[in-house]
Amino acid sequence: KDSSPSFLQYLESVKLLLGTELKLxxxxxxxxxxxxxxxxxxxxxxxxxxxxxxxxxII
Structure with a gap:
């Protein structure tokens, strides 16, 4: 899995933070x-x- 600073910054910018619940x-x-x-x-x-x-x- 990608852990580069640019990927982590992207995730933060779209509010996909650790523990965030997503629904497809x-x-x-x-x-x-x-x-x-x-x-x-x-x-x-x-x-x-x-x-x-x-x-x-998956929950």
């Missing part, structure tokens, strides 16, 4: 990007590359 909204087949809800407030789209570098627990 949509997966786009053309590039495998994902729309996710962060907590109960904000929907963002993340690239496949970002998604592959996240450690996720």
């Amino acid at each position: 909204v949509n997966r786009y087949k053309f590039d495998n990007s994902l729309s996710v809800n962060i907590g109960k407030k904000k929907e963002i789209t993340i690239s496949n590359k970002v998604a592959q570098n996240l450690y996720v627990n």
